Amino acid sequence: MPINLTFCSSAQAIAGVAVAATLFTAGAQAQQKPDVGHFMLANGLEVVVVPDRRTPVVTHMVWYKVGAADEPPGTSGIAHFLEHLMFKGTAKNPAGRFSQAVAAVGGQENAFTSQDYTGYFQRVSRDNLKTLMEFEADRMTGLVLANEQVVPELKVVLEEQNQRVANSPRSRLSEQIDAALYLNHPYGKPVIGWRHEIEKLNREDALAFYKRFYTPNNAVLVVAGDVTTDEIRTLAEATYGKVAKVAEIGPRRRPQEPAQVAARHVTLADVQVQQPSLSRAYLVPSSVTAKAGESEALEVLSFILGHGTTSRLYRNLVVERELAVSAGGWYNGTALDASQFSVYGSPKPGVTLEQLEGAIDAVIDDVVAKGVTPDEVERAKNRLIADAIYAQDSQATMARWYGAALTTGSSVQAVQSWPDRIRAVTADSVSAAAKAWLDKRRSVTGYLIKDSSPREEKRS
Amino acid sequence: MIRPLRCLITSAAALIAVWAAAQPAAAATTIQRVVSPGGIEAWLVNEPSLPLIALNFAFIGGSAEDPADKPGVAYMVSSLLDDGAGELDAKAFHQQLEENAVELRFSATQDYFFGSIRLLRDRQAQSFDLLRLAINQPRFDADAVGRVRDQILAGLRRETTDPGSIASRAWWRTAFAGHPYGRPTGGSLTSIPTITADDLRTYARQVVTRDTLKIAVVGDIDAAALGPILDRVFGSLPATGTRVGMPDAAVRDSGRRIVTQLNVPQAVVWLGGAGIMRKDPDFMPAFVVNHILGGGSFTSRLYDEVREKRGLAYGVYSYLLTLRHAAMFMASTQTQADSAREALELIEAQIRRMGDEGPTEAELAKAKAYLKGSYALNFDTSTKIASILLQNQLDDLGINYIEKRNGLIDAVTIEDARRAAKRLADGGMLVTVVGQPKGLASKEPGG
Numbered sequence: 001m002p003i004n005l006t007f008c009s010s011a012q013a014i015a016g017v018a019v020a021a022t023l024f025t026a027g028a029q030a031q032q033k034p035d036v037g038h039f040m041l042a043n044g045l046e047v048v049v050v051p052d053r054r055t056p057v058v059t060h061m062v063w064y065k066v067g068a069a070d071e072p073p074g075t076s077g078i079a080h081f082l083e084h085l086m087f088k089g090t091a092k093n094p095a096g097r098f099s100q101a102v103a104a105v106g107g108q109e110n111a112f113t114s115q116d117y118t119g120y121f122q123r124v125s126r127d128n129l130k131t132l133m134e135f136e137a138d139r140m141t142g143l144v145l146a147n148e149q150v151v152p153e154l155k156v157v158l159e160e161q162n163q164r165v166a167n168s169p170r171s172r173l174s175e176q177i178d179a180a181l182y183l184n185h186p187y188g189k190p191v192i193g194w195r196h197e198i199e200k201l202n203r204e205d206a207l208a209f210y211k212r213f214y215t216p217n218n219a220v221l222v223v224a225g226d227v228t229t230d231e232i233r234t235l236a237e238a239t240y241g242k243v244a245k246v247a248e249i250g251p252r253r254r255p256q257e258p259a260q261v262a263a264r265h266v267t268l269a270d271v272q273v274q275q276p277s278l279s280r281a282y283l284v285p286s287s288v289t290a291k292a293g294e295s296e297a298l299e300v301l302s303f304i305l306g307h308g309t310t311s312r313l314y315r316n317l318v319v320e321r322e323l324a325v326s327a328g329g330w331y332n333g334t335a336l337d338a339s340q341f342s343v344y345g346s347p348k349p350g351v352t353l354e355q356l357e358g359a360i361d362a363v364i365d366d367v368v369a370k371g372v373t374p375d376e377v378e379r380a381k382n383r384l385i386a387d388a389i390y391a392q393d394s395q396a397t398m399a400r401w402y403g404a405a406l407t408t409g410s411s412v413q414a415v416q417s418w419p420d421r422i423r424a425v426t427a428d429s430v431s432a433a434a435k436a437w438l439d440k441r442r443s444v445t446g447y448l449i450k451d452s453s454p455r456e457e458k459r460s
Numbered sequence: 461m462i463r464p465l466r467c468l469i470t471s472a473a474a475l476i477a478v479w480a481a482a483q484p485a486a487a488a489t490t491i492q493r494v495v496s497p498g499g500i501e502a503w504l505v506n507e508p509s510l511p512l513i514a515l516n517f518a519f520i521g522g523s524a525e526d527p528a529d530k531p532g533v534a535y536m537v538s539s540l541l542d543d544g545a546g547e548l549d550a551k552a553f554h555q556q557l558e559e560n561a562v563e564l565r566f567s568a569t570q571d572y573f574f575g576s577i578r579l580l581r582d583r584q585a586q587s588f589d590l591l592r593l594a595i596n597q598p599r600f601d602a603d604a605v606g607r608v609r610d611q612i613l614a615g616l617r618r619e620t621t622d623p624g625s626i627a628s629r630a631w632w633r634t635a636f637a638g639h640p641y642g643r644p645t646g647g648s649l650t651s652i653p654t655i656t657a658d659d660l661r662t663y664a665r666q667v668v669t670r671d672t673l674k675i676a677v678v679g680d681i682d683a684a685a686l687g688p689i690l691d692r693v694f695g696s697l698p699a700t701g702t703r704v705g706m707p708d709a710a711v712r713d714s715g716r717r718i719v720t721q722l723n724v725p726q727a728v729v730w731l732g733g734a735g736i737m738r739k740d741p742d743f744m745p746a747f748v749v750n751h752i753l754g755g756g757s758f759t760s761r762l763y764d765e766v767r768e769k770r771g772l773a774y775g776v777y778s779y780l781l782t783l784r785h786a787a788m789f790m791a792s793t794q795t796q797a798d799s800a801r802e803a804l805e806l807i808e809a810q811i812r813r814m815g816d817e818g819p820t821e822a823e824l825a826k827a828k829a830y831l832k833g834s835y836a837l838n839f840d841t842s843t844k845i846a847s848i849l850l851q852n853q854l855d856d857l858g859i860n861y862i863e864k865r866n867g868l869i870d871a872v873t874i875e876d877a878r879r880a881a882k883r884l885a886d887g888g889m890l891v892t893v894v895g896q897p898k899g900l901a902s903k904e905p906g907g
Contacts, residue, residue: 106833155771162726272621386561
């Protein structure tokens with residue numbers, strides 16, 4: 001199940017993003033890395049350097065602390081649309097020149113948007129890093145947009161919406177669950193936007209959003225790979241350091257959720273659905289809104305309840321009671337505001353969604369009433385901590401972890417202490433988290449079913 | 461008792477600089493050809509800077525070795541090898557994987573049965589032992605088989621209304637009618653229920669054997685330590701298997717278009733024609749030509765015409781697909797019903813134009829620069845390196861291919877590129893479209 005729903009400028013590089021999202025799902029963060037560099041330029045740009053000297057390759061990313069949840073009402077999708085338009089050139093580097101330069105050295109590039117951040121990246125051999133930094137620094141405040149570029153790109157985004165959402169009943173249900181879960185917070189809007197609002201987005205909306213949020217003091221540069229902190233400091237000062245601050249950025253205060261007092265239920269019926277399924281999202285704290293230790297406990301809880309075939313949901317629903325073909329759950333702790341803990345399942349033929357929901361309720365009631373065992377906690381912790389070791393094998397993954405942390409209110413220190421904080425989780429803290437947060441009144445349950453109602457025919 | 465090691469590291473000439481292509485000055489990692497005491501060969505990159513090991517391996521004989529009336533056997537085996545082995549049932553096996561933080565995966569393509577394991581150095585004994593059990597003593601317990609069967613069927617039911625799956629299945633079924641490649645790797649709603657545990661065992665006995673095994677290892681392990689592990693994990697497999705094999709096949713029905721109606725807003729368009737085999741001298745020229753036409757960057761002709769200029773699609777691309785017995789040239793996009801015809805015609809016109817004129821000198825130079833420069837990006841994680849080392853063995857390219865590869869790109873001349881472009885375009889394409897495309901109907905070749 002995807003959680004950090006991100007959208008890319010091009011379909012071609014989606015695989016990488018999906019992998020990163022999955023790793024965020026596991027919630028793992030990086031192991032202690034004493035050589036990670038972290039500093040700030042005079043113009044307010046924050047810089048993180050993650051050395052990995054095994055290959056002469058670098059991953060260069062600029063993350064802006066702005067995402068779909070920061071959009072003005074009525075313009076949903078503008079953060080993502082702007083992400084696409086950022087490839088349309090500047091006064092200094094007209095449309096196509098940046099991409100041509102990346103291609104000329106065999107680099108890969110793309111961009112992504114989530115509720116909390118927007119990121120741009122290239123992967124190149126280390127010799128070419130400085131050129132890219134010059135281009136990326138230039139488009140930080142130098143974007144120029146002509147309508148003849150904006151209009152076709154809006155069509156591209158509408159096709160992206162078709163591809164990701166309109167053509168997929170599961171994605172459409174997921175949008176409805178988010179919308180119902182957040183009564184007041186903008187996380188209820190899809191990152192890609194509502195289609196009727198995307199259709200009306202224009203050049204002026206994009207430029208206004210750009211001028212308000214794209215400024216060095218609202219960005220984080222992450223460079224991972226065959227580099228040293230000293231080198232990057234010099235290069236960053238020579239490139240990004242020349243970009244003047246163009247806007248003051250206030251605190252990111254979004255409308256918060258009221259006390260949630262009623263369980264919600266949504267059903268999406270579509271003729272395409274051949275395999276029904278259900279998923280339920282609970283409103284829970286993220287790593288930055290949680291009390292100390294609580295997010296880590298939710299991480300372990302989601303593992304015990306929903307990760308893989310040893311999880312409680314899978315064992316109970318798929319193996320023992322034989323009600324479902326699949327079942328699981330996940331928690332996304334990487335968010336600026338209140339996040340989600342989700343459980344899901346697909347019934348076997350002949351089992352109704354109501355029966356499946358009853359069985360899921362029983363598993364959850366049990367963990368709330370009786371808690372978890374120390375054995376389960378040890379196994380989960382073991383696996384989660386190992387993810388931090390595996391992550392170091394990929395410079396791109398490391399860059400994403402730091403970038404996502406620093407744009408969702410977390411810190412370099414928090415990334416590095418993550419394994420220790422997971423190690424400190426106890427069976428008692430997991431049980432307490434289950435009791436505190438798996439409260440149905442703070443949840444939405446979504447059913448995906450086949451629409452078998454007769455089609456209305458228009459006869460006129 | 462410790463047996464004497466006989467890890468043969470071939471002469472210095474076989475120590476290949478992995479990064480030579482990117483930067484000779486960089487800390488060069490070397491590929492070693494390791495032969496275990498028992499005679500099992502693996503390519504190894506010893507990379508001690510992280511405490512982990514990645515091992516990828518493959519056997520010849522993927523879904524093409526499924527019984528003709530039971531497609532899906534190889535796929536089902538790949539889903540079941542970690543669901544109980546030796547004394548461990550599915551639950552116990554998965555708990556051990558978790559306790560040791562092992563990532564163990566199996567998969568089947570048309571030609572190969574693949575496995576990969578990623579493990580922590582300090583847990584290597586237990587971790588490799590789980591791999592040994594999975595491939596030597598899979599249990600195929602009735603309850604596990606039943607669960608996996610239900611899961612595959614649920615996926616297949618979803619696919620029956622997924623436009624991408626319908627377009628892909630229609631293409632393969634038609635292009636390779638009567639050939640094993642025409643059968644669905646993932647099985648079908650009618651075949652999966654008929655597959656028994658005996659079918660799974662028979663497949664494993666015939667395919668999971670040492671005679672076609674290839675192995676690549678990357679991580680914190682040296683040749684001396686790897687040898688005995690290779691013997692322990694793979695040494696007890698049967699020496700030889702029995703594979704049905706198959707003749708080479710060409711894409712059928714080029715020029716035909718099959719439109720399947722489905723009530724979705726966006727149509728999926730698939731095109732595929734004859735490609736160029738991996739061993740063909742025109743493969744590398746074709747690879748470069750494809751990059752210019754529709755390869756994975758923001759600068760291809762298809763990207764420019766379909767997406768950048770007209771905004772007709774989010775994704776549009778082409779690629780070469782080479783199997784052991786067939787080669788394909790494929791293209792695909794997704795676009796709303798109203799523009800499906802325009803997008804398809806644009807793609808077809810671009811392919812024709814490429815065939816007629818070939819790329820320009822400037823395009824060729826840019827493509828070469830891209831393809832050479834981007835090669836290094838394939839080597840920044842252990843699993844990526846292991847997977848390339850494995851593929852190079854399967855493609856029989858030689859242990860020094862990584863060093864030679866950019867030279868092969870450089871050697872492509874404009875004449876080579878024009879010739880390869882003509883070969884790709886001349887065969888025509890079999891097209892499958894799923895959705896509600898306006899003004900597009902099925903048609904026969906030449907229709």
